[in-house]
Amino acid sequence: MLTNPIIQTMLSRKSIRRYTAEMPTNEVIETVVRAGQQAPFASQLGSLLLSRNQEKNRFKAPLLFTICVDAHRWELIMARRNWKIYSGPETGDLFLLMLGMQDAALMAENMVIAAESLGMGSCFLGDAPLRSGKIIREYQLPKRVFPMVQLTMGYPDENPPPRPRYPIPFVLFEDRYPEFSEEMIQQAMTQMDQGYLSQDYYRRLKAMIPLSGDREETFTFEDYSWTEHICRKWGQPYFPDNLLRQLEKCGFRIGKKTP
Numbered sequence: 001m002l003t004n005p006i007i008q009t010m011l012s013r014k015s016i017r018r019y020t021a022e023m024p025t026n027e028v029i030e031t032v033v034r035a036g037q038q039a040p041f042a043s044q045l046g047s048l049l050l051s052r053n054q055e056k057n058r059f060k061a062p063l064l065f066t067i068c069v070d071a072h073r074w075e076l077i078m079a080r081r082n083w084k085i086y087s088g089p090e091t092g093d094l095f096l097l098m099l100g101m102q103d104a105a106l107m108a109e110n111m112v113i114a115a116e117s118l119g120m121g122s123c124f125l126g127d128a129p130l131r132s133g134k135i136i137r138e139y140q141l142p143k144r145v146f147p148m149v150q151l152t153m154g155y156p157d158e159n160p161p162p163r164p165r166y167p168i169p170f171v172l173f174e175d176r177y178p179e180f181s182e183e184m185i186q187q188a189m190t191q192m193d194q195g196y197l198s199q200d201y202y203r204r205l206k207a208m209i210p211l212s213g214d215r216e217e218t219f220t221f222e223d224y225s226w227t228e229h230i231c232r233k234w235g236q237p238y239f240p241d242n243l244l245r246q247l248e249k250c251g252f253r254i255g256k257k258t259p
Contacts, residue, residue: 009116014162016121019154023052023062028118032153035114036107045069045100046107049139049147058125061152066128066135067108069100071252072144093252097146104148115153125150130239132246143251164195164226193225202229212236 003011024032033048047070051057057064071085071093078084087093112122128135128150135147165171170180170188178184202208203221209232211217219228232238244254 006113006117010113012162013112013116014121014160015123016152016154016156016158016160017059017123018156018158019059019061019121019152020157021054021062022155023054024118024120024154028120029063031118032111032114032120036111039103039106039110041103041106042099043074044103045071045074045096046104047073047145048107049135057152058150059123059152061123062154063152065108065111065151065153066139066147067104067149067151068141069097069104069146069148070144071096071100072142075144087253093247094254097247097252097254100146101148108149108151111151111153119155120153121156122151122153125152129243129246132249136249141250146247146250146252161199163199163201164192167191189227193227196225197223201225209233209238 029050036046036048037044047068049066049068051064051066052062053064054060054062075085085096087096108124115122126149128147132147135141141147166188170184196202200221202224207229208219208221208224209229211232213236247254
């Protein structure tokens with residue numbers, strides 16, 4: 001495979017959960033944010049909240065960014081042009097949110113790559129949407145701003161290896177989507193599971209999701225790995241069933257005509 005400094009930066013990225021106390025300078029922060037802004041976008045629907053409160057931030061990270069889908073800011077511009085966002089009776093805000101999430105996600109990824117190139121590390125916190133109410137209060141967010149994901153950032157105080165990924169044939173499908181053979185599925189599972197087991201990932205984090213219902217626990221940290229962990233996330237009640245309510249707190253109505 002070809003390589004260059006940019007590709008190597010991307011391939012060596014990993015989640016960092018331990019940081020030094022060093023605070024990045026304003027110049028470094030501005031550089032990361034400008035790199036984020038330069039990502040492709042539909043309508044520049046991504047905006048950023050920043051906390052430098054290390055005692056309060058997750059993992060005591062020097063920086064905590066909250067990447068938002070921000071329709072409020074765009075609606076202010078539209079009002080200056082005597083427009084408002086059209087929302088049909090069937091889709092409500094769904095398509096607006098989909099495009100906004102693309103904008104925000106691409107922005108966040110550019111920030112991560114920029115941070116890596118400057119010697120920093122980061123970690124995405126995917127549970128931000130389920131804590132929308134708290135984030136709204138903390139940052140005094142107006143309606144029509146949705147906290148999509150949070151991103152801790154700072155100078156690493158650990159150096160874990162990059163995490164495993166699926167084999168390329170399990171990801172890249174040319175001309176048509178394949179019918180997966182048992183061998184292909186098993187190869188992908190093995191690559192992920194053995195990769196995480198070799199890093200002792202879940203044992204170090206003490207992260208084993210409890211089973212619900214009548215399933216009997218048969219795993220230990222000797223064989224509990226990525227595919228079982230993710231199956232437990234999506235195969236049983238794990239995430240709070242309140243995402244639509246959280247979106248409504250932010251002023252987004254899915255499947256309902258926006259007033």
